[in-house]
Amino acid sequence: MRNLIVIILGMLLHAGLLAQSAEQKGLQIAKEADKADQGFESTVANLTMILKNKQGQETTRELVNQTLELTEDGDKSLIVFNTPRDVKGTATLTFTHKETPDDQWLFLPAIKRVKRISSDNKSGPFVGSEFAYEDLSSQEVEKYTYKFLRDEKLNGADTYVVERYPTDPKSGYKKQIVWWNKDNYRQEKIEYYDRKGALLKTLTYDEYRLYLDKHWRAGKFEMVNHQSNKSTTLIFEDYEFKTGLSEKDFTQNALIRAGR
C-alpha cells in the first residue's frame, strides 16, 4: 500500500513537472541560479581586458571591480581603470535597479568632475571591447523573460539550455541562449542574437573556481563577435569575497576617491 502511494505521488509529481510550461521552467532555472549565488555580500576583483582585432592585434586594459550585493534592489558596482595610462583613474559608479533604468556616474580625474551619465545606451560597447554595457551589468532575474529549450551535455557537463528575452526595448538583443550547469547553476556559455535574430556573439566561461564553498566565479570570459571577427577576453584575478565593503563605499565621494 505504501509503495502504491509512493508510485502515485511520483506520477503526480512527474505530471506536475510535465505540466510546467517551458516559460515557467526557464524562469525557475533563472531564479534557482540567482539563489545559488546569493549571500556573497561584496566582492573585489582585478580585471584584465584583452581586446583583439580582426588581424589578431591586442590591446590590454586593467581595471578593478567592486560589487556590493543588495537583495531588495539591484547590486551596486564601482569600476576603476588603471591602464591604459591616459584613462587611469577614470571610474564609474552604477546602481542597478531591477525594473527602472540604472543610475550611473562617471568620474573624470583630469578635471575632478563627477558626471551623471545616461544608462540608456546599454547596447553600446564598453570601452571599445566586444562586451556591451548590458553584458557586464548585474544580471537581475527581472531583466528578462525566459523559455526552457532542452537539456544538453556541454563539454561533459549536464546543462539546462534556456532562451531569455530582454524586457528592456533598448537592449541590443532580441534574445540570448544561456547554458546553465545543472550541478551548481553556473553559466557555461551565452549566445547573443542581435535585433534581427542573427547570431552576434558567443561568450564562454572558463577556469571556474569555487569561493566560500558556494560562489562560482569564472577566471576567464571569452567573448567572440561572429559578425566583426573581433574578440575580447576578460581575466579576473585576486577575487575577494565578503570584503566588509558597505553602502558608504559606493557613494560619489567613494567614486572620487577611487579615481584618486
Added chain:
Amino acid sequence: MKFNMPAIAGLTFLICAIAVSTYAQEEPKLYKEFSAEVELNNRFFFEDGSFEGQERNYFSIAFQPEVYLEWNEGYTSFKFTGFGRIDQHDSRRTHFDIRELYWQKVKGNTEISIGFKKIFWGKTESVHLVDIINQTDQVESFDGEDKLGEAMIHLSQFTNIGTFDFFVLPYFRKRVFPGPEGRFRTPIVLDGDEFEFEGDEDEFRPSFAFRWSHYIGVFDIGVSHFYGTGREPIIADFSTFEAIYGVINQTGIDLQATTGPWLWKAETIIRRNDFQDLFAFAGGVEYTFGNIGGKGLDIGILGEYLFDDRDELALSSLQNDIFTGMRFAFNDIKDTQILTGAIFDLERSSRIYSLEADRRIGNSWSVEAVARVFDNISSDEFLTVFQYDSFLEFAITKYF
C-alpha cells in the same frame, strides 16, 4: 607664477607631518604609486597678434609628476600632483604649480582632507558658473578648465539626505595673466600681482564655502555658498584694466535631470559685493544617439543658453549667448573622441568656434588637437582683444 614660499613650505611640512604621524599609528600596509606625464605642445596662431611682441608659433613642454600613497586599508591617503610648463616665448606661461598636495582620512561616511586640492562643482558644459573653489590657471588655457591647486581644509559628510561639504580656504591665489610675448592678452599687459584686495585684506584672509549635493531619482542637485575673496578679479575700468579682488558672497544652484538619452542641465549664480552684483545663468540639453548602426559610435548634440547680467563688463563675454556642440565618441580601442562647439552672441556679431579631438596611441601615448576660431568679434565687448588669437594646437603626451 609667484608662490608665497614660506606659506607653501609650511603647509607642505604640515601635511607631511600629519601623513607620517597617522601612518605610524595606523595599519602599516602601504600602497605606493608613482607616475608622470610629459606633453609636447605646439600652438600655431593663424594671424599676427594685435599687440607688439606677440608671436605666431608657440612650442611648449609640460610635465605632471604624481605620487599617491594609501594605507589603513585605503581609508587614509596622501596625494601629490605637480605641474609645470615651459613656453618658448611667454615667460608667464612658463609656470609651475602644486595642483594637489593633501592628506585625506575617511571614517565611515565622513571624509577630511587637508592641503592643496582641486574641487569641481557644476553640470553645464560650456561654462562652469558655480565652480568657485579653485583659482583659474589663466595662462594654461583660454577655456578656464585648468585650475590652480587651492589650500583647504575640506570636510565631507555623506548622509541619507545628501552630501554636505564644508571648506575653509586659508590662502588666496591671484590669477596670472599672459605676459608681453603671450597671446590672449589685453593691450596693457596685466600684472595680476598688482591687483589690490578690497580694503585692508590680503592673501591670508580666509574664505569659506559650503555645498549640499544629492540625487533623487533622475535629479542630481547641488546648492552652494561661498563667502570670501572672489576668484575672478573685478574689472573696474576697461580703458585702464584696473581691477580689484573683492570680498564676495556667491550662492549657486546646479541641477541635472537624466531622462533616457536626454540630459537637462542648469546652473545659476548670484554674486554680491561692494562693487558689482552679478546674476548669471546657463542651461540646456544634451541628447545622445547611442551605438549608431550598431557600430559603437555615439553622437551627442548639445545646446546651452548663457546669460550674465554684467553685460560688457563680463570677462567671459558670455552675456547673452547660445552654445551648440556635437560630441563624437567612437568607443574604439583608441578611445577616439571629438568635441565641436560654437558660441553665438545673440546681440552682437561675435562667434567662437572650437574643436577638440583626441585618441590614444599604443598603451602609453595620446595625441590631441585643439582649434579655436574667433570670428567677427564685436569691437564693443571684452573679447575684441582676442580677435586675432584663432589657433590650432597639437599635443602629444607620454605617460610614465
